[in-house]
Structures are given as C-alpha cells and as structure tokens.
Amino acid sequence: MEKKNVTFADIAKYTGFSKTTVSRYFNDPDSLTVENQDKIAEALKILDYKENKLAKVLANGKTEIVGIIVPNLYMHYYSDIINHIISTYEKYNYKFLLFSGNGNVDTERKYIKELLAYNIEGMIILSHTIPSEELASYDLPVVAVEREDKHVCSVKTDNCMGGVQAASLLVKSGCDIVIHVNADVSTDVPAYGRIQGFKEFCESNNVEHRVILTELGNNFDENCREIEKLFAELEELYSDKVTGIFMSNDTHANILLNVIFRKYGKLPPKYKIMGFDDSPVSREAVMPISTIGQQVDVMADEVMQVLIMQMDERKKRRPQPLKEPVHKVVTPILIQRDTAYPINSSQSM
Amino acid sequence: MEKKNVTFADIAKYTGFSKTTVSRYFNDPDSLTVENQDKIAEALKILDYKENKLAKVLANGKTEIVGIIVPNLYMHYYSDIINHIISTYEKYNYKFLLFSGNGNVDTERKYIKELLAYNIEGMIILSHTIPSEELASYDLPVVAVEREDKHVCSVKTDNCMGGVQAASLLVKSGCDIVIHVNADVSTDVPAYGRIQGFKEFCESNNVEHRVILTELGNNFDENCREIEKLFAELEELYSDKVTGIFMSNDTHANILLNVIFRKYGKLPPKYKIMGFDDSPVSREAVMPISTIGQQVDVMADEVMQVLIMQMDERKKRRPQPLKEPVHKVVTPILIQRDTAYPINSSQSM
C-alpha cells in the first residue's frame, strides 16, 4: 500500500546508468553527454521522480533552511518584516522554520535546540529575550534584527536619524516646543537611539524640547488611559505654545490623536503629532498620521545578505570566522501626512 | 577545523554499548537498566551530544514538519492565525515551514514541491490560489483554512452566523434599515455565507434591508474614495432612517467611520456600523467599532487537530484514508463596542 518514492537507484536501473551519474545529472549536468542528460530527464518524468532533500542534506549537510525566532506575529512590525524575509525565498532559495517566542528564555532556548537538531544553516533573531552573547555561543550564523547585538551580526534601523527626522519635521511644521514620549529603554537597544537623535537635534538647533520617559501600560486600554492623562497634563503646561508630540510608535500616536479628536472634533493647529513605524494604523487613523517608516524590505534583504555571507563562509574548506560582528544600519523614511507637515507646504485633507 | 558532531557511534564507543542501545535510550529507555541509562546519560553530557533529526527522519520518515502557505502576513487576519498556529508547537510539537504566496499559482506549486522535497507530514493552506481538487491530488494530509475546501479537510468560521449576528445587533441598536456592503464573492468561499446569513436574518424577521455587492478597490486610497462615494449615496437615499451598515471587514468599517466623523465630528445616532474580523483597527478607531471576531485560537487548534488526525492515520500500518473530507466550523464572536449596541444597554464612551 505504501507507495515507495522513486529514488536514484530506480532511475539508475531504468536508464542503465549508476546512481552516481544520476546524481551528477542534478549537480553537474554538463559532465554528462547531452544524450545521456536527455535519457535521464526522460526517466525522471516517466517514473515521476520527486527529489528528497533530506537525503541530500544528510549527505552534504546543506539544509537550505534558516530558523527564525520572533516574539510574536501579532504586532504589525514583526509580521511585516517576517513577510519580507520569507519572501526572499524567491531570491535566495532559503526556506524558513518559524518559531514564535513567548518571552520565556527557556522556551526560546528549546526552540534553538530544535532548530539545531534540524541542521539549520543560520538563525534570524527578532526576539529580545536571549542575550547576544549566548546567541554567539551557538557557533552558527546569526543575524539579530532591531535588538541588542553586541556579539552577533545585526540589521537595524538608524533610530537616531529617525529621532532627528521626527524632531525636524515637528519644528518645520511650526512647533514652539517638541516633546518625545517613550519608554525608559535600555541604552543597548536600538530604540534608545531615537531618544538620542531627538535630543541632539533639539539641542544643536536650540529648540525648546522635553523627553518624557514613562511606561504607558501593557495593553491597549492601559495605553488609552495613560495617554489621556498625559495629554491633560500637557494641555495645562503648554497652553500657549504650538506643541509637537513625537510618540514612540504609531499605536500610541493614534491613541493621542483620538483623544484630541474626541475633545475637539479635529486636530487643532496648535498640535502636531508624529508616530513611528508606519504601521497600518497610521494610515487608517481619522487623520493620516505623519510617521517614521522603517524600510522593511531593505532590512529583510540586508538580513539575508549578512546571513548568507556567514553561511557561505562556512561552506568553504577553510572557513574564516568573522573577527567582528557586522552591523548594518538602514535609513528610515520620513512620511509626511496630515498630523505634521511643513507649514508652507500644501497638504491633503 | 570542522568540528564533527557527536553521534551514537561516539556514545557507543565511549560507553562500550552498541549504537542500538544508545538509540533505545532515546526511543524506549525502559528497555535498559537504570544504571545503563545513567551511563549513557552521562556520556551524552560529557561528549555534548546534539540530536540530529534529519538522520532520524531519513531512517523513519517522520519530519514533524508541517508546511504552511499563506497569501501574505501583511494582513492582520493572516498573521494572527499563523501566530496561533505556530504557537501550537508547544502543544503538538510540529514545526512549521512557512511560505508566503504571491497569488501566482505556479509559484505556489513550486512551494508545494519544495515542501514535499523536505518530506513534510502535512500542509496548511490559507492561500486561495490553488483549487482544493489539486491540493487533494498531492496525496498528503491537508487542511484548508477559510477558503474553498470541496476536496480537502478544512476549518472555517461560521460566516453565516456572523452575518446573522451583525444584522441582529444592528436591528437591536435601533436601525430602520440595515445594509450589507461586500464584494461579489463566489458562492464556494466561506465569506459568501456572511451575505446569506445577513439576508436570511432580515427576511425571516421582516427587516428592511439591502445588500450592496461592489468592488471597493484594491488599496487603501481606492477604498477611501469608493466608500466616500458610497456613503454620499446612502445619505441621500435614507436620510430619514436610522441606518445600520455592515461592512465586509474592519478596515472598511473604519474608513466609513472616519468619513462620517470628518463630516459630523462624531458618529450621529442615525448611523450604526458593524465591521468584521476584530482586527486591531476596530479597537484603535476614533470610536471602537462593533464587529464580528473569528475565534482564531480555536481555529488554529482545530486546524492542528484535523491535520494531526490525518497524519496519525498515515503512520498506522494499514492507513485508512478519509472517505470524505472533514469540515470544521467555528462559531464567531459578536463584539459589541461603540458603533452599534443594543439601544437599552449602557455603553462606554
């Protein structure tokens, strides 16, 4: 009943060649005469041969599989970049075994162990739970994405420039004071650069500014409450100034926008808002939100290039491990929409 | 330089047992004496053994890998359900090779071929491009999710009930007329049920209703234009009636809400809106949108159960293929928020 798969042995028997020759047909076709190529090609069709990569892998060690560990796919940023990464299959031919971490270190270690058991050729880590030092110890090509990356290669957005861009647009849109609201992030994660960029731009341009480092809660409802409170405070403090607010992400920017909209029925010219991420909510908001977008497609491609560089090195007879991890930085894109735009430019409504 | 992996042979040599015994340590530990178990356990640690699933698979055929083909991860619905599916790893121990289709049939066929080359045990198909008849022909356990499923097992939401729930809530919230806006979908895709459910509820309850089957465009900007036009028409037609509008998804519902909000600065009591999907935008809107949510977690689990049932059957000595494909239907959840709620209930603002 079990239909056995057709193997090289069957093709060999059918054509009268050896298994070796059949193998060569796939891996170095030009070493056979054209006629013999045709013979084998025909046999493959007639017997309906289907390739078996596992056997191939066992023999030569190349799985063409890359492992990915992502915190979740619920947040748009992650699903977006994963989408781009797995779409590189067309270009680079690597397949992806995907694990969704749950923030638990031991669980994610288990994932890695499992991935190693399948002889994956490399790992892409978007999760933040395992320190890069440990990642490096697995002795496998790794690329960290937008996370702490001291000991491994990485790709990240130029968050500092993002901060500059945001501050700059707010100023151009006529703000007297600009405020950045963010969580009190650790200095070694890329997001910290946003705060730095924001500050540096304001300081070197003598712009009145303020950075508010505060937790806005861990779910949407908490976010709403906290942002409402925050806005109430800001209204009192800066009632006489055109106020630019750079929120840490689009979700928060949108909540702020909604708070204001519910109060005023519109966004008063007194307020300018910037988000970060260019996630769908920034377009879908009552009023399209100006934001900083990561070049997710570029990042995905960089990730694969940095990974492939490492994986290819390992395939050489005398691999030379990298002396220092490579860190790629991708420029973010300023996206002007309706909540902040240069005062003398026309803008859609 | 190449550090060879430790194999059963090494463990065997070290402990003085045979490879077979080492193998048994993993697959049937109780067949060894406790002391010998300990001996091997220790050797494994000392030599730092790492399991090699590929070799195992080549020997016994069980990859514990399931292939997934999804249209994209950009849309929240897909990333959400994929997230839940891959999270079942904890429960069922299957790993997932993920491909993102691009709507091209040949490309997706190539994906399937690749998946088969890795001896995957089953496939989960969310993409709509390949007809179920062809999927069935691959002679591999398959589960289709929320798509045409005539010839393969499937899991889908009870769209009909979703339509009923939406219409019902709109009526309860005081509408004189209820309108359903949807694309002119084919009768064999689950989404068609929504239209049916909506109609049936209205007819059997003598509710004035209308179904508008129209294309709203293929991108956000087109959507906005079309929905704006649509709303203008509806305003003229039903100016004297409390109008309930059930949009085909939350994104469209949100756009409609925004159109209304920009015009009135609020949602006039004259209008009630329902979305579908419970996607993030429905919560993040200026006004939380009432919607119909799919029980994505339940669906993910059902998917795996239906798949595992088929995969387990194949592992038996005398597998009995299913006579008829199994179709699981999951009840949707009515989510009352602020754009439609029973008139005599209190509601948050």
Next chain:
DNA sequence: TTGTACGCGTTATCAA
C-alpha cells in the same frame, strides 16, 4: 536486556 546488520536516499572519493 543487548548486539548485529542492514536500510533510508543522497553525495563524495577515488578509480577506470
């Protein structure tokens, strides 16, 4: 309870 011998389907090595 443990071991021997072979198979899984391919690639690599060496020889012809």
Next chain:
DNA sequence: TTGATAACGCGTACAA
C-alpha cells in the same frame, strides 16, 4: 565521461 563504494546518523528486524 562514468561507475563502485563508502560515508552521512539513525531506526529496526532479527538474533543472541
């Protein structure tokens, strides 16, 4: 240009 043979690492009859 082609072939024979030995890996790759593990599971599984079958034997002891």
